[in-house]
Amino acid sequence: MRTENCYLWRMREKSVSGYGRKSDSFGSQHNQHSYLKISQPQRGRASYRGLVKIAKGAKGSKSHVRCDALLLDDKSRSDTYPVNDVQEQDVTLGHEASVSKVGEEQLFI
Secondary structure, three states, X not given: OEEEEEEEEEOOOOOEEEEEEEEEEOOXXXXXXXXXXXXXXXXXXXXXXXXXXXXXXXXXXXXXXXXXXXXXXXXXXXXXXXXXXXXXXXXXXXXXXXXXXXXHHHOOO
């Protein structure tokens, strides 16, 4: 089985947001991919808390989580707090996070 999820958020000015996601793999050969994209304007703060659980017996399962944040000023912030609960040996698990800053001169409206 294959599962793909993509989440896009555009935050409001001076907002604080928390995002969470739980994903479970119980059967063997389960592939799951999650992508989170956040755009943060003035003084925004985002936190992602994700739980990936791979149960015993889910041999050959794969999970990949990617979090990308786009900061639009010097005061915005983005954090990720991944939690991985892996109860099987034969799995592939990955988590990536990237943060990019865009200067005011790069913005076109």
